[in-house]
Amino acid sequence: MVEFNRNENMDFFGLSDILKNKTRLSNNINANPEICDSSSNPNSPKIVENSELNKINNNELSKPKVKSQFNFGKCKVCKDKATGIHYGIPSCEGCKGFFKRSIEKNEKYVCYFGYKCVITPKQRKRCKYCRWRSCLAAGMSFEGIKMGRIPKIEKERAKFLMDDDELDEENQSNQLECVNNRNDPRVEQIRLSLKSLLNLNPSLDLFKSLNPYTLIPRTSYTELCITNSNENNIFILTLLKDRCYQLYKDFTLEYQKQYERAIRLIEKNFDCSIFSYNQTLEQVWKAFCLMTSDFTRRMVRTMKLVPGFDRFDSKDIATIVNERLFVCYGLCVTKLFLNNEFFVMLDSNTQLSKYWMEKLFTVTTSQKIFDYHAKLNSFRLTDGEIAILIPWLFCSTNLNLTNQELLKELHSYYTQVLYYELNLNQRNPDFFNELSRHLEIATDINSLVKSASFEDMVIRK
DNA sequence: GTAGCCTTGATA
Protein backbone atom coordinates (compact mmCIF):
# COMPACT_ATOMS: atom_id res chain seq x y z
CA MET A 1 0.00 0.00 0.00
CA VAL A 2 1.38 3.39 -0.92
CA GLU A 3 0.86 5.88 1.84
CA PHE A 4 0.43 9.53 1.13
CA ASN A 5 2.99 11.44 3.13
CA ARG A 6 1.91 14.96 4.03
CA ASN A 7 5.45 16.24 4.38
CA GLU A 8 6.68 14.72 1.12
CA ASN A 9 3.87 16.56 -0.55
CA MET A 10 5.11 19.78 1.01
CA ASP A 11 8.62 19.01 -0.21
CA PHE A 12 7.22 18.74 -3.72
CA PHE A 13 6.26 22.38 -3.40
CA GLY A 14 9.58 23.19 -1.74
CA LEU A 15 7.92 24.25 1.51
CA SER A 16 9.05 21.75 4.11
CA ASP A 17 12.25 23.57 5.11
CA ILE A 18 10.36 26.80 5.53
CA LEU A 19 7.64 25.12 7.58
CA LYS A 20 10.14 23.16 9.63
CA ASN A 21 12.02 26.31 10.53
CA LYS A 22 8.93 28.39 11.15
CA THR A 23 10.08 29.81 14.46
CA ARG A 24 13.57 30.59 13.31
CA LEU A 25 12.28 32.10 10.08
CA SER A 26 9.93 34.31 12.00
CA ASN A 27 12.85 35.60 14.05
CA ASN A 28 14.82 36.27 10.90
CA ILE A 29 11.90 38.06 9.34
CA ASN A 30 11.49 40.22 12.38
CA ALA A 31 15.20 40.96 12.44
CA ASN A 32 15.56 41.53 8.71
CA PRO A 33 12.49 42.92 6.96
CA GLU A 34 14.13 42.40 3.55
CA ILE A 35 13.37 38.68 3.75
CA CYS A 36 9.70 39.47 3.95
CA ASP A 37 9.81 41.05 0.57
CA SER A 38 9.55 38.06 -1.74
CA SER A 39 9.42 40.29 -4.78
CA SER A 40 13.04 41.25 -4.10
CA ASN A 41 14.05 37.69 -4.88
CA PRO A 42 12.86 36.77 -8.36
CA ASN A 43 14.20 33.23 -7.95
CA SER A 44 11.78 32.34 -5.17
CA PRO A 45 9.00 29.97 -6.20
CA LYS A 46 5.73 31.85 -6.37
CA ILE A 47 3.90 29.42 -4.11
CA VAL A 48 6.38 30.12 -1.32
CA GLU A 49 5.95 33.83 -1.72
CA ASN A 50 2.19 33.62 -1.44
CA SER A 51 2.26 31.15 1.38
CA GLU A 52 4.71 33.16 3.42
CA LEU A 53 3.03 36.46 2.65
CA ASN A 54 -0.29 35.04 3.75
CA LYS A 55 1.26 33.88 6.96
CA ILE A 56 2.84 37.23 7.61
CA ASN A 57 -0.41 38.99 6.79
CA ASN A 58 -2.24 36.66 9.15
CA ASN A 59 0.33 37.46 11.81
CA GLU A 60 1.12 33.75 12.17
CA LEU A 61 4.88 33.99 11.90
CA SER A 62 5.31 36.94 14.22
CA LYS A 63 3.37 35.22 17.02
CA PRO A 64 5.69 33.50 19.49
CA LYS A 65 4.48 29.98 20.22
CA VAL A 66 3.18 30.00 23.79
CA LYS A 67 4.10 26.83 25.64
CA SER A 68 1.77 25.34 28.20
CA GLN A 69 2.29 26.74 31.69
CA PHE A 70 0.85 23.68 33.34
CA ASN A 71 3.29 21.59 35.34
CA PHE A 72 2.54 17.91 34.76
CA GLY A 73 5.14 16.84 37.32
CA LYS A 74 7.27 13.79 36.68
CA CYS A 75 6.83 11.03 34.12
CA LYS A 76 4.91 8.18 35.75
CA VAL A 77 7.15 5.67 33.96
CA CYS A 78 10.71 6.94 34.48
CA LYS A 79 10.39 10.09 36.69
CA ASP A 80 11.81 12.36 33.97
CA LYS A 81 10.00 15.65 33.42
CA ALA A 82 6.52 14.99 32.00
CA THR A 83 5.66 17.06 28.93
CA GLY A 84 1.93 16.31 29.03
CA ILE A 85 -0.68 13.61 29.38
CA HIS A 86 0.37 10.95 26.88
CA TYR A 87 -1.73 7.79 26.43
CA GLY A 88 -3.62 8.64 29.59
CA ILE A 89 -0.82 9.47 32.05
CA PRO A 90 1.64 12.31 32.73
CA SER A 91 4.73 11.19 30.83
CA CYS A 92 7.89 12.39 29.11
CA GLU A 93 8.56 12.53 25.37
CA GLY A 94 10.82 9.50 25.59
CA CYS A 95 8.31 7.19 27.20
CA LYS A 96 5.56 8.52 24.98
CA GLY A 97 7.61 7.54 21.90
CA PHE A 98 8.69 4.23 23.42
CA PHE A 99 5.08 3.25 24.12
CA LYS A 100 4.03 4.23 20.61
CA ARG A 101 6.86 2.29 18.93
CA SER A 102 6.18 -0.75 21.09
CA ILE A 103 2.51 -0.78 20.12
CA GLU A 104 3.25 -0.20 16.44
CA LYS A 105 5.84 -2.97 16.22
CA ASN A 106 4.02 -5.29 18.60
CA GLU A 107 7.41 -6.40 19.96
CA LYS A 108 7.91 -9.02 22.64
CA TYR A 109 10.55 -7.87 25.10
CA VAL A 110 12.68 -9.96 27.47
CA CYS A 111 14.49 -8.83 30.62
CA TYR A 112 18.08 -10.07 31.03
CA PHE A 113 18.52 -8.59 34.51
CA GLY A 114 16.01 -10.45 36.69
CA TYR A 115 12.78 -8.56 35.82
CA LYS A 116 13.33 -6.04 38.60
CA CYS A 117 14.93 -3.12 36.70
CA VAL A 118 14.31 0.33 38.15
CA ILE A 119 13.28 2.67 35.35
CA THR A 120 15.00 6.06 35.63
CA PRO A 121 15.76 8.69 32.96
CA LYS A 122 19.34 7.40 32.73
CA GLN A 123 18.56 3.66 32.97
CA ARG A 124 15.39 3.50 30.92
CA LYS A 125 17.15 2.39 27.71
CA ARG A 126 18.79 -0.55 29.52
CA CYS A 127 15.75 -2.85 29.66
CA LYS A 128 12.83 -2.58 27.26
CA TYR A 129 10.83 -5.28 29.05
CA CYS A 130 10.83 -3.47 32.40
CA ARG A 131 10.21 -0.14 30.73
CA TRP A 132 7.23 -1.58 28.88
CA ARG A 133 5.93 -3.14 32.11
CA SER A 134 6.40 0.20 33.85
CA CYS A 135 4.37 1.92 31.10
CA LEU A 136 1.48 -0.51 31.65
CA ALA A 137 1.72 -0.38 35.44
CA ALA A 138 1.58 3.41 35.31
CA GLY A 139 -1.62 3.13 33.29
CA MET A 140 -0.53 3.88 29.72
CA SER A 141 -3.13 2.65 27.26
CA PHE A 142 -4.77 3.52 23.98
CA GLU A 143 -8.03 3.86 25.89
CA GLY A 144 -6.40 6.81 27.62
CA ILE A 145 -6.02 8.79 24.39
CA LYS A 146 -7.81 12.08 24.42
CA MET A 147 -7.45 14.91 21.96
CA GLY A 148 -7.83 18.60 22.53
CA ARG A 149 -7.84 20.68 25.69
CA ILE A 150 -7.65 19.07 29.11
CA PRO A 151 -10.75 19.79 31.21
CA LYS A 152 -9.96 21.57 34.49
CA ILE A 153 -11.07 18.55 36.51
CA GLU A 154 -8.54 16.35 34.68
CA LYS A 155 -5.78 18.84 35.50
CA GLU A 156 -6.75 18.83 39.15
CA ARG A 157 -6.70 15.04 39.08
CA ALA A 158 -3.19 15.10 37.56
CA LYS A 159 -2.15 17.36 40.43
CA PHE A 160 -3.59 14.98 43.01
CA LEU A 161 -1.60 12.17 41.44
CA MET A 162 1.72 13.96 41.85
CA ASP A 163 4.16 12.82 44.49
CA ASP A 164 4.61 14.91 47.63
CA ASP A 165 8.00 16.25 46.61
CA GLU A 166 6.58 17.31 43.27
CA LEU A 167 3.77 19.13 45.05
CA ASP A 168 6.28 20.94 47.25
CA GLU A 169 8.28 22.05 44.25
CA GLU A 170 5.14 23.14 42.56
CA ASN A 171 3.77 25.05 45.50
CA GLN A 172 7.00 26.98 45.62
CA SER A 173 6.75 27.92 41.98
CA ASN A 174 3.04 28.76 42.27
CA GLN A 175 2.34 27.41 38.82
CA LEU A 176 -1.02 25.93 39.68
CA GLU A 177 -4.08 28.03 40.01
CA CYS A 178 -6.25 25.75 42.08
CA VAL A 179 -6.46 25.77 45.84
CA ASN A 180 -4.42 23.10 47.55
CA ASN A 181 -5.51 22.55 51.11
CA ARG A 182 -2.90 19.99 52.09
CA ASN A 183 -3.78 20.18 55.75
CA ASP A 184 -7.21 18.76 55.03
CA PRO A 185 -6.93 14.97 55.58
CA ARG A 186 -9.74 14.44 53.08
CA VAL A 187 -7.59 15.94 50.31
CA GLU A 188 -4.81 13.50 51.18
CA GLN A 189 -7.23 10.58 51.18
CA ILE A 190 -8.61 11.55 47.79
CA ARG A 191 -5.09 11.80 46.45
CA LEU A 192 -4.17 8.34 47.73
CA SER A 193 -7.42 6.90 46.42
CA LEU A 194 -6.82 8.34 42.96
CA LYS A 195 -3.25 7.10 43.03
CA SER A 196 -4.45 3.58 43.67
CA LEU A 197 -7.06 3.94 40.96
CA LEU A 198 -4.48 5.00 38.41
CA ASN A 199 -2.30 2.03 39.28
CA LEU A 200 -5.28 -0.26 38.84
CA ASN A 201 -6.63 1.22 35.66
CA PRO A 202 -4.38 -0.01 32.87
CA SER A 203 -5.50 -2.09 29.92
CA LEU A 204 -7.25 -5.43 30.35
CA ASP A 205 -4.10 -7.22 29.17
CA LEU A 206 -2.30 -6.16 32.33
CA PHE A 207 -4.88 -7.88 34.48
CA LYS A 208 -4.56 -11.02 32.43
CA SER A 209 -0.86 -11.23 33.26
CA LEU A 210 -0.90 -10.04 36.87
CA ASN A 211 -2.41 -11.37 40.04
CA PRO A 212 -4.81 -8.79 41.56
CA TYR A 213 -3.46 -9.72 45.00
CA THR A 214 -0.16 -8.20 43.99
CA LEU A 215 -1.83 -4.99 42.87
CA ILE A 216 -4.17 -3.99 45.63
CA PRO A 217 -3.55 -3.53 49.37
CA ARG A 218 -4.27 -6.59 51.55
CA THR A 219 -6.96 -5.60 54.03
CA SER A 220 -10.05 -7.25 55.43
CA TYR A 221 -11.95 -6.09 52.33
CA THR A 222 -9.56 -7.65 49.81
CA GLU A 223 -11.33 -11.01 49.79
CA LEU A 224 -14.76 -9.39 49.68
CA CYS A 225 -14.02 -7.42 46.56
CA ILE A 226 -12.02 -9.93 44.54
CA THR A 227 -13.34 -13.33 45.61
CA ASN A 228 -15.15 -14.95 42.68
CA SER A 229 -14.09 -12.05 40.52
CA ASN A 230 -12.23 -12.51 37.32
CA GLU A 231 -10.02 -9.85 35.79
CA ASN A 232 -12.96 -8.41 33.84
CA ASN A 233 -14.85 -7.82 37.07
CA ILE A 234 -12.01 -5.75 38.46
CA PHE A 235 -11.89 -3.75 35.27
CA ILE A 236 -15.65 -3.15 35.52
CA LEU A 237 -15.26 -2.07 39.15
CA THR A 238 -12.69 0.56 38.21
CA LEU A 239 -14.93 1.86 35.44
CA LEU A 240 -17.98 2.09 37.73
CA LYS A 241 -15.95 3.72 40.47
CA ASP A 242 -14.46 6.25 38.06
CA ARG A 243 -17.85 7.08 36.57
CA CYS A 244 -19.42 7.58 40.02
CA TYR A 245 -16.59 9.86 41.02
CA GLN A 246 -16.88 11.99 37.86
CA LEU A 247 -20.65 12.37 38.27
CA TYR A 248 -20.32 13.18 41.97
CA LYS A 249 -17.66 15.84 41.35
CA ASP A 250 -19.76 17.52 38.66
CA PHE A 251 -22.90 17.26 40.76
CA THR A 252 -21.32 18.78 43.90
CA LEU A 253 -19.20 21.50 42.29
CA GLU A 254 -21.40 24.19 43.86
CA TYR A 255 -21.11 22.65 47.36
CA GLN A 256 -17.33 22.63 47.05
CA LYS A 257 -17.45 26.41 46.54
CA GLN A 258 -19.79 26.71 49.53
CA TYR A 259 -17.35 24.65 51.59
CA GLU A 260 -14.53 27.04 50.71
CA ARG A 261 -16.79 29.96 51.68
CA ALA A 262 -17.55 28.25 55.00
CA ILE A 263 -13.85 27.75 55.73
CA ARG A 264 -13.19 31.45 55.00
CA LEU A 265 -16.02 32.49 57.36
CA ILE A 266 -14.75 30.20 60.11
CA GLU A 267 -11.19 31.47 59.73
CA LYS A 268 -12.48 35.01 60.16
CA ASN A 269 -14.58 33.98 63.20
CA PHE A 270 -17.62 35.30 61.37
CA ASP A 271 -20.91 35.04 63.28
CA CYS A 272 -23.35 33.43 60.79
CA SER A 273 -26.35 34.11 63.01
CA ILE A 274 -26.45 37.68 61.66
CA PHE A 275 -27.72 36.21 58.37
CA SER A 276 -30.71 34.78 60.20
CA TYR A 277 -32.50 37.95 61.19
CA ASN A 278 -32.91 39.83 57.92
CA GLN A 279 -35.22 37.26 56.29
CA THR A 280 -38.71 36.04 57.06
CA LEU A 281 -39.68 32.41 57.67
CA GLU A 282 -41.74 32.53 54.48
CA GLN A 283 -38.72 33.66 52.41
CA VAL A 284 -36.53 30.88 53.79
CA TRP A 285 -39.26 28.28 53.26
CA LYS A 286 -39.67 29.44 49.67
CA ALA A 287 -35.92 29.25 49.10
CA PHE A 288 -35.89 25.73 50.62
CA CYS A 289 -38.72 24.58 48.32
CA LEU A 290 -36.99 26.01 45.25
CA MET A 291 -33.71 24.38 46.23
CA THR A 292 -35.46 21.03 46.79
CA SER A 293 -37.18 21.22 43.43
CA ASP A 294 -33.93 22.13 41.66
CA PHE A 295 -32.00 19.41 43.54
CA THR A 296 -34.63 16.79 42.60
CA ARG A 297 -34.41 17.71 38.93
CA ARG A 298 -30.62 17.53 38.95
CA MET A 299 -30.67 14.28 40.93
CA VAL A 300 -32.99 12.56 38.43
CA ARG A 301 -30.92 13.81 35.51
CA THR A 302 -27.67 12.59 37.08
CA MET A 303 -29.15 9.29 38.31
CA LYS A 304 -29.95 8.37 34.71
CA LEU A 305 -26.23 8.78 33.92
CA VAL A 306 -25.15 6.37 36.68
CA PRO A 307 -24.38 3.03 34.96
CA GLY A 308 -27.41 0.72 35.15
CA PHE A 309 -29.93 3.23 36.47
CA ASP A 310 -31.12 4.26 33.02
CA ARG A 311 -32.80 0.82 32.87
CA PHE A 312 -35.30 1.72 35.61
CA ASP A 313 -38.68 3.01 34.44
CA SER A 314 -40.00 6.38 35.58
CA LYS A 315 -42.13 4.81 38.33
CA ASP A 316 -39.10 3.19 39.96
CA ILE A 317 -37.06 6.38 39.55
CA ALA A 318 -39.86 8.26 41.35
CA THR A 319 -39.78 5.72 44.21
CA ILE A 320 -36.00 6.08 44.57
CA VAL A 321 -36.30 9.88 44.60
CA ASN A 322 -39.09 9.72 47.17
CA GLU A 323 -37.16 7.41 49.50
CA ARG A 324 -33.65 8.75 49.01
CA LEU A 325 -33.86 12.46 48.12
CA PHE A 326 -32.68 13.87 51.46
CA VAL A 327 -30.35 10.92 52.04
CA CYS A 328 -28.55 11.88 48.85
CA TYR A 329 -28.75 15.60 49.70
CA GLY A 330 -27.26 14.90 53.13
CA LEU A 331 -24.29 13.04 51.64
CA CYS A 332 -23.66 15.84 49.16
CA VAL A 333 -23.70 18.59 51.81
CA THR A 334 -22.35 16.76 54.85
CA LYS A 335 -19.04 18.59 54.72
CA LEU A 336 -20.98 21.86 55.16
CA PHE A 337 -21.82 20.84 58.74
CA LEU A 338 -18.94 22.56 60.50
CA ASN A 339 -18.48 23.99 64.01
CA ASN A 340 -22.05 23.08 65.01
CA GLU A 341 -23.40 25.19 62.16
CA PHE A 342 -24.81 24.40 58.71
CA PHE A 343 -23.25 26.45 55.90
CA VAL A 344 -25.34 25.39 52.89
CA MET A 345 -26.71 28.22 50.75
CA LEU A 346 -30.30 27.76 49.52
CA ASP A 347 -29.77 30.65 47.13
CA SER A 348 -27.23 33.47 46.89
CA ASN A 349 -28.73 35.23 49.95
CA THR A 350 -30.11 32.44 52.11
CA GLN A 351 -28.00 30.24 54.35
CA LEU A 352 -29.90 27.33 55.87
CA SER A 353 -28.26 27.98 59.23
CA LYS A 354 -28.96 26.05 62.43
CA TYR A 355 -31.38 28.82 63.40
CA TRP A 356 -33.47 28.25 60.26
CA MET A 357 -33.18 24.45 60.50
CA GLU A 358 -34.85 24.61 63.90
CA LYS A 359 -37.58 26.88 62.55
CA LEU A 360 -38.21 24.73 59.48
CA PHE A 361 -38.01 21.22 61.01
CA THR A 362 -38.35 21.70 64.84
CA VAL A 363 -35.50 21.79 67.35
CA THR A 364 -35.65 18.01 67.86
CA THR A 365 -35.40 17.13 64.17
CA SER A 366 -32.71 19.74 63.63
CA GLN A 367 -30.67 18.27 66.49
CA LYS A 368 -31.14 14.79 65.04
CA ILE A 369 -29.81 16.02 61.69
CA PHE A 370 -26.82 17.71 63.33
CA ASP A 371 -26.01 14.59 65.37
CA TYR A 372 -26.30 12.42 62.26
CA HIS A 373 -23.84 14.61 60.33
CA ALA A 374 -21.44 14.95 63.25
CA LYS A 375 -21.17 11.16 63.39
CA LEU A 376 -21.07 10.86 59.57
CA ASN A 377 -18.19 13.34 59.42
CA SER A 378 -16.34 11.35 62.08
CA PHE A 379 -16.02 8.55 59.46
CA ARG A 380 -13.90 10.98 57.42
CA LEU A 381 -15.35 9.68 54.16
CA THR A 382 -13.42 10.49 50.99
CA ASP A 383 -15.20 12.02 48.02
CA GLY A 384 -14.61 8.70 46.24
CA GLU A 385 -16.45 6.82 48.97
CA ILE A 386 -19.40 9.26 49.05
CA ALA A 387 -19.56 9.06 45.24
CA ILE A 388 -20.20 5.30 45.50
CA LEU A 389 -22.36 5.41 48.65
CA ILE A 390 -24.97 7.49 46.82
CA PRO A 391 -25.75 4.97 44.02
CA TRP A 392 -25.33 2.16 46.57
CA LEU A 393 -28.14 3.69 48.67
CA PHE A 394 -30.21 4.25 45.50
CA CYS A 395 -30.29 0.48 44.97
CA SER A 396 -30.81 -0.74 48.54
CA THR A 397 -32.65 -4.05 48.45
CA ASN A 398 -35.30 -2.76 50.89
CA LEU A 399 -36.66 -0.34 48.27
CA ASN A 400 -40.06 -1.37 46.95
CA LEU A 401 -39.35 -1.15 43.21
CA THR A 402 -41.21 -2.97 40.44
CA ASN A 403 -37.99 -4.11 38.77
CA GLN A 404 -36.57 -6.14 41.68
CA GLU A 405 -34.30 -8.14 39.38
CA LEU A 406 -32.46 -5.03 38.21
CA LEU A 407 -32.39 -3.68 41.75
CA LYS A 408 -30.65 -6.82 43.01
CA GLU A 409 -28.22 -6.82 40.09
CA LEU A 410 -27.23 -3.18 40.65
CA HIS A 411 -27.05 -3.68 44.41
CA SER A 412 -24.60 -6.52 43.87
CA TYR A 413 -22.41 -4.41 41.54
CA TYR A 414 -22.36 -1.27 43.69
CA THR A 415 -21.72 -3.27 46.86
CA GLN A 416 -18.64 -4.71 45.19
CA VAL A 417 -17.52 -1.25 44.03
CA LEU A 418 -17.95 -0.01 47.60
CA TYR A 419 -15.89 -2.90 49.01
CA TYR A 420 -13.29 -2.22 46.37
CA GLU A 421 -13.06 1.46 47.34
CA LEU A 422 -12.94 0.67 51.07
CA ASN A 423 -10.19 -1.83 50.33
CA LEU A 424 -8.13 0.74 48.41
CA ASN A 425 -8.51 3.17 51.31
CA GLN A 426 -7.46 0.40 53.71
CA ARG A 427 -10.46 0.84 55.99
CA ASN A 428 -10.62 -1.25 59.15
CA PRO A 429 -12.86 -4.38 59.22
CA ASP A 430 -15.71 -2.79 61.22
CA PHE A 431 -15.88 0.33 59.10
CA PHE A 432 -18.47 -0.91 56.61
CA ASN A 433 -20.85 -2.31 59.24
CA GLU A 434 -20.65 0.82 61.41
CA LEU A 435 -21.16 3.10 58.43
CA SER A 436 -24.13 1.16 57.00
CA ARG A 437 -25.75 1.06 60.45
CA HIS A 438 -25.32 4.81 60.76
CA LEU A 439 -26.75 5.46 57.29
CA GLU A 440 -30.02 3.83 58.35
CA ILE A 441 -30.70 7.02 60.37
CA ALA A 442 -30.64 8.92 57.08
CA THR A 443 -33.84 7.22 55.91
CA ASP A 444 -35.65 8.43 59.06
CA ILE A 445 -34.35 11.94 58.45
CA ASN A 446 -35.58 11.67 54.86
CA SER A 447 -39.12 11.03 56.13
CA LEU A 448 -38.94 13.81 58.75
CA VAL A 449 -37.72 16.47 56.30
CA LYS A 450 -40.16 15.30 53.62
CA SER A 451 -43.09 15.71 55.98
CA ALA A 452 -42.24 19.32 56.87
CA SER A 453 -44.90 21.83 55.89
CA PHE A 454 -45.24 25.59 56.02
CA GLU A 455 -48.53 25.36 57.94
CA ASP A 456 -46.85 23.42 60.78
CA MET A 457 -44.12 26.06 60.99
CA VAL A 458 -46.62 28.89 61.26
CA ILE A 459 -48.47 27.04 64.02
CA ARG A 460 -45.19 26.46 65.94
CA LYS A 461 -44.25 30.09 65.52
C1' DG B 1 16.44 3.12 18.46
C1' DT B 2 15.82 7.27 21.10
C1' DA B 3 13.98 11.62 22.21
C1' DG B 4 13.33 16.59 21.38
C1' DC B 5 10.93 19.53 18.47
C1' DC B 6 7.26 20.51 15.25
C1' DT B 7 2.71 20.16 12.83
C1' DT B 8 -1.91 18.76 12.74
C1' DG B 9 -6.30 18.26 14.32
C1' DA B 10 -9.60 17.72 18.18
C1' DT B 11 -11.90 19.95 21.80
C1' DA B 12 -13.17 23.11 25.90
Added chain:
DNA sequence: TATCAAGGCTAC
Protein backbone atom coordinates in the same frame (compact mmCIF):
# COMPACT_ATOMS: atom_id res chain seq x y z
C1' DT C 1 -9.89 30.67 19.47
C1' DA C 2 -6.53 28.80 22.55
C1' DT C 3 -4.91 24.78 24.22
C1' DC C 4 -3.07 20.33 24.12
C1' DA C 5 -2.16 15.29 22.69
C1' DA C 6 -0.84 12.30 18.79
C1' DG C 7 2.10 11.44 15.47
C1' DG C 8 5.82 12.84 12.18
C1' DC C 9 10.51 14.25 11.41
C1' DT C 10 15.27 14.03 12.22
C1' DA C 11 19.72 14.75 14.80
C1' DC C 12 22.11 11.95 17.62
